[in-house]
Amino acid sequence: MMEHTNTFLNSEDRGGPAQPLLLVKDLKKYFPVRNGLFSREKKFVHAVDNVSFSVAKGKTLGIVGESGCGKSTTAKLIARLINPDSGKMVFDGDGVVEYGGIALKDFRKNLQMVFQDSFASLNPRLTIEQTIAYGPTVHGVSKLDASKQAKDLLERVGLEPEQFANRYPHELSGGQRQRVNIARALAYQPRLIILDEAVAALDKSVQAQVLNLLQELKRERQLTYLFISHDLHVVHYMSDEVMVMYLGQVVEKGPVDLIFNNPAHPYTKALLSAIPSMDPGKKTLKPPLEGDPPNPINPPSGCRFQDRCPVVKELCRNATPELKGVGDTSDHIVACHLAEERHI
Amino acid sequence: MMKDNIDHPQPQYQKTKGYWHAVLRQLKNEPLAIISAGILLVLIIAALFAPWLAPADPFKASMLKRLMPIGSPGNLLGTDELGRDMLTRLMYGGRLSLIMGIVPVFSAFCIGTTLGLIAGYLGGRVNMVIMRILDIFYAFPSVLLAVAISGALGPGLSNSLIALTLVFVPQIVRVAESVTTQVRQLDYIEAARMSGSSNLSIIRVHILANVLGPVFVYATGLLSVSMILASGLSFLGLGVKPPEPEWGLMLNTLRSAIYNKPYIAALPGGFIFITSIAFNLLADGIRSAMDIKK
Amino acid sequence: MLSYILKRLLYALPIALSVTVVSFMLVYLAPGDPLNAIAPADAPADVIQALKSAYGLDKPIPIQYGLWLWRALHGDLGTSISSGRAVLGEVLGAVSNTFMLATIASFIGVFIGCVLGALAGYWRGSWIDKIATTLSVIGVSIPHYWLGLVLTIIFSITLGWFPAMGAGPGGSSEWVWDYEHLKYLVLPAVTLSVIPMGIITRTVRALVADMLEQEFVIALRARGLSSLVVFRHVAKNTAPTVLAVTGLQIGYLMGGSILVETVFAWPGTGFLLNTAIFQRDIPLLQGTLLVLCMIFVVLNLLVDIVQPLIDPRMGRT
Numbered sequence: 001m002m003e004h005t006n007t008f009l010n011s012e013d014r015g016g017p018a019q020p021l022l023l024v025k026d027l028k029k030y031f032p033v034r035n036g037l038f039s040r041e042k043k044f045v046h047a048v049d050n051v052s053f054s055v056a057k058g059k060t061l062g063i064v065g066e067s068g069c070g071k072s073t074t075a076k077l078i079a080r081l082i083n084p085d086s087g088k089m090v091f092d093g094d095g096v097v098e099y100g101g102i103a104l105k106d107f108r109k110n111l112q113m114v115f116q117d118s119f120a121s122l123n124p125r126l127t128i129e130q131t132i133a134y135g136p137t138v139h140g141v142s143k144l145d146a147s148k149q150a151k152d153l154l155e156r157v158g159l160e161p162e163q164f165a166n167r168y169p170h171e172l173s174g175g176q177r178q179r180v181n182i183a184r185a186l187a188y189q190p191r192l193i194i195l196d197e198a199v200a201a202l203d204k205s206v207q208a209q210v211l212n213l214l215q216e217l218k219r220e221r222q223l224t225y226l227f228i229s230h231d232l233h234v235v236h237y238m239s240d241e242v243m244v245m246y247l248g249q250v251v252e253k254g255p256v257d258l259i260f261n262n263p264a265h266p267y268t269k270a271l272l273s274a275i276p277s278m279d280p281g282k283k284t285l286k287p288p289l290e291g292d293p294p295n296p297i298n299p300p301s302g303c304r305f306q307d308r309c310p311v312v313k314e315l316c317r318n319a320t321p322e323l324k325g326v327g328d329t330s331d332h333i334v335a336c337h338l339a340e341e342r343h344i
Numbered sequence: 345m346m347k348d349n350i351d352h353p354q355p356q357y358q359k360t361k362g363y364w365h366a367v368l369r370q371l372k373n374e375p376l377a378i379i380s381a382g383i384l385l386v387l388i389i390a391a392l393f394a395p396w397l398a399p400a401d402p403f404k405a406s407m408l409k410r411l412m413p414i415g416s417p418g419n420l421l422g423t424d425e426l427g428r429d430m431l432t433r434l435m436y437g438g439r440l441s442l443i444m445g446i447v448p449v450f451s452a453f454c455i456g457t458t459l460g461l462i463a464g465y466l467g468g469r470v471n472m473v474i475m476r477i478l479d480i481f482y483a484f485p486s487v488l489l490a491v492a493i494s495g496a497l498g499p500g501l502s503n504s505l506i507a508l509t510l511v512f513v514p515q516i517v518r519v520a521e522s523v524t525t526q527v528r529q530l531d532y533i534e535a536a537r538m539s540g541s542s543n544l545s546i547i548r549v550h551i552l553a554n555v556l557g558p559v560f561v562y563a564t565g566l567l568s569v570s571m572i573l574a575s576g577l578s579f580l581g582l583g584v585k586p587p588e589p590e591w592g593l594m595l596n597t598l599r600s601a602i603y604n605k606p607y608i609a610a611l612p613g614g615f616i617f618i619t620s621i622a623f624n625l626l627a628d629g630i631r632s633a634m635d636i637k638k
Numbered sequence: 639m640l641s642y643i644l645k646r647l648l649y650a651l652p653i654a655l656s657v658t659v660v661s662f663m664l665v666y667l668a669p670g671d672p673l674n675a676i677a678p679a680d681a682p683a684d685v686i687q688a689l690k691s692a693y694g695l696d697k698p699i700p701i702q703y704g705l706w707l708w709r710a711l712h713g714d715l716g717t718s719i720s721s722g723r724a725v726l727g728e729v730l731g732a733v734s735n736t737f738m739l740a741t742i743a744s745f746i747g748v749f750i751g752c753v754l755g756a757l758a759g760y761w762r763g764s765w766i767d768k769i770a771t772t773l774s775v776i777g778v779s780i781p782h783y784w785l786g787l788v789l790t791i792i793f794s795i796t797l798g799w800f801p802a803m804g805a806g807p808g809g810s811s812e813w814v815w816d817y818e819h820l821k822y823l824v825l826p827a828v829t830l831s832v833i834p835m836g837i838i839t840r841t842v843r844a845l846v847a848d849m850l851e852q853e854f855v856i857a858l859r860a861r862g863l864s865s866l867v868v869f870r871h872v873a874k875n876t877a878p879t880v881l882a883v884t885g886l887q888i889g890y891l892m893g894g895s896i897l898v899e900t901v902f903a904w905p906g907t908g909f910l911l912n913t914a915i916f917q918r919d920i921p922l923l924q925g926t927l928l929v930l931c932m933i934f935v936v937l938n939l940l941v942d943i944v945q946p947l948i949d950p951r952m953g954r955t
Binding site: 079104106109113116120125126131135138184 | 539
């Protein structure tokens with residue numbers, strides 16, 4: 001294990017171990033829908049609707065949900081690739097891009113992202129080394145040092161620098177490219193890495209290798225991860241805490257074991273029961289969820305899950321449930337009117 | 345590492361050559377392109393070194409020796425309607441014709457790529473404004489546009505160059521904007537934006553290289569069009585003014601000679617034709633070479 | 639669909655407006671006083687003043703523009719300085735001549751192009767393909783005004799088959815579809831047809847070759863359908879693109895015919911534009927430009943509307 005040079009970029013722990021690394025409050029992002037020339041009514045896609053959560057230092061928060069539930073948008077909002085319509089973000093005690101908080105450029109050193117499409121994430125005209133070295137040079141590291149750093153990182157992620165540094169992305173396999181993307185993210189010496197379906201496009205065996213690499217890196221460098229995925233097995237493996245999203249809102253959040261063994265929200269239950277069992281004796285008799293997810297454009301009032309919920313009541317159609325603790329614990333929260341009753 | 349007499353193969357690290365090297369290497373497989381390049385080289389050398397290579401003075405007229413046929417002693421390609429040596433005028437004419445072919449395309453390339461990058465990267469309103477304005481120009485056939493602008497500005501070499509540049513800019517902007525918009529949506533641009541570097545730096549480092557390729561290919565296709573258009577303008581009397589030797593202009597002044605000396609009258613056009621084919625074949629060759637590499 | 643058409647119309651309006659402005663203003667961009675075309679330089683001052691007010695040149699430019707546009711919308715494009723006739727009449731006559739030329743040239747070019755392209759695409763890589771491709775490259779590279787000259791030399795001067803210039807014995811004022819007049823059409827049309835020929839050959843060749851390699855053709859063949867059926871199938875699929883390109887070509891030739899018309903003295907819009915420029919005939923220039931450009935705006939609009947109808951897969955390029 002090589003030592004990692006920490007001389008150049010800023011990675012101090014300012015808030016201390018109890019301070020959550022990332023705190024997000026009431027994040028909102030609506031996208032206007034183009035409706036032709038003459039429509040009066042403005043329609044919006046409620047991509048992210050009042051999402052709040054926090055991530056503790058050194059932990060992995062898994063985010064799950066169907067396509068279109070807002071996970072990727074949330075990731076991009078946190079990464080500041082798109083700007084939220086409203087909401088607050090606090091990183092290790094400092095407001096992000098706020099007066100008196102962290103400036104955007106500095107924030108970029110602290111938070112990086114690994115995308116799903118490993119090929120599209122790499123500039124086809126740059127060599128691997130150039131791609132990895134780019135980030136540090138933007139933040140003032142000299143080209144020579146950045147180059148050396150890049151080579152060290154390549155070695156750390158399991159790609160031999162002599163072989164790979166001067167290659168181009170199209171010469172690498174998917175798994176290798178994703179390692180490069182990880183190295184590229186690490187070059188900034190970030191404290192938080194968002195992994196947006198980072199292993200979804202890889203073969204299972206390669207997935208396992210990359211996931212293990214991620215776990216090692218997390219321990220070595222005291223990283224915090226935001227792990228977005230639709231694959232529940234992988235989420236279970238990687239996460240300390242899990243957050244379930246539906247139609248732009250958070251419906252449940254809690255420690256991974258609680259969520260997987262004792263889900264409180266009907267949607268979470270349905271998701272979990274949809275995982276094919278390893279036991280050939282157990283057969284799935286009927287689909288856990290019926291119907292299609294409703295339109296994220298101008299969603300219904302009340303609980304958004306009402307049309308597909310197997311235990312829906314009148315109350316659910318009238319009032320939007322809020323996130324409340326399940327039972328006595330406060331780290332397992334759920335947004336469902338019936339959670340108290342249903343839970344043992 | 346053990347020291348012994350066996351030659352252990354060292355890990356070969358191949359420095360993959362740059363993009364343009366590969367394209368050049370691929371070009372060797374395109375015979376037509378090479379021949380064209382050769383022809384163009386000959387023409388360019390003849391044009392560049394005309395003052396030293398040409399047998400006579402391009403402006404020296406002689407009333408006695410008007411329209412001498414091809415192969416006359418002392419005038420290898422005959423003389424024109426004012427008795428000037430054709431070979432000399434063709435060589436000098438090459439300079440102007442080649443300039444009128446290359447300069448507008450090059451200027452349009454620079455201006456057009458910049459505008460296209462801006463429009464493509466910034467998107468939104470800026471994009472709409474730029475593209476809509478250019479749409480106006482794009483709607484018209486190049487010939488008409490060139491004639492109209494030339495007609496307005498008046499005859500002369502620089503006016504023609506300006507007119508042609510204006511004709512080509514919208515086309516190049518279209519290509520550049522389209523590629524920039526596509527590239528901009530790719531994840532590696534998002535990753536670049538995550539680096540915290542300025543927009544200008546992102547464009548320069550990440551987008552530019554990927555946009556230059558397609559735009560360059562398109563521009564090489566425009567070279568022959570530019571030459572033909574430029575000569576066409578001179579043919580109409582809107583470009584270069586007499587007594588300058590320029591192939592299109594020569595076609596114009598020699599027109600009345602088609603009745604008694606058709607070969608001489610047709611000669612300048614033949615050169616335009618050959619140069620134009622050479623440009624096109626070269627452009628085609630470059631395009632295939634870049635295709636395979638991709 | 640309706641909203642799409644309306645949107646396109648909305649886009650076309652500012653373009654049309656800009657075109658009117660440009661057509662009007664282009665003359666003023668030129669060096670030299672527009673007045674020089676009308677009055678000799680040494681005319682006495684009061685004559686110049688009289689001429690100025692007669693032509694409305696003494697009013698400020700925006701007003702001149704407004705007046706001109708207003709009259710134009712009523713069909714009055716002024717009077718040509720060089721010929722003394724109404725500009726509108728001259729322009730319309732020229733437009734019909736050019737339209738005739740462009741359409742016939744397009745059809746010739748498209749027909750030959752389709753044949754060559756289909757042959758080249760079907761026998762891809764063979765000598766047929768090489769010849770067809772060469773012809774297509776020539777078509778795109780040749781300076782068509784030079785080709786016109788060459789054809790004139792060969793067919794008119796040397797062989798004497800066709801007349802070299804003009805649109806009919808005794809001028810173009812009456813066009814009749816008879817042999818006498820058609821003789822004048824042949825050379826210009828053939829010359830002009832080379833342009834679409836080159837482009838269509840390339841397009842069709844690529845389409846046909848592409849299509850023949852596609853799986854559904856192999857599937858058709860595997861089911862034992864004869865070559866004729868495959869041919870019909872290929873034709874049906876390539877037709878929309880070819881049609882669209884043809885339409886565009888006709889439009890393009892309408893505007894791009896100026897050089898060929900000059901060579902053959904064909905009395906079309908290009909020739910008229912040429913005359914107007916050199917005679918500094920301002921009303922004629924403005925009127926011709928306006929009509930020509932409007933034709934293009936309308937043409938582009940039509941193409942935009944029709945394209946998605948013909949082939950729902952094609953967006954606007």
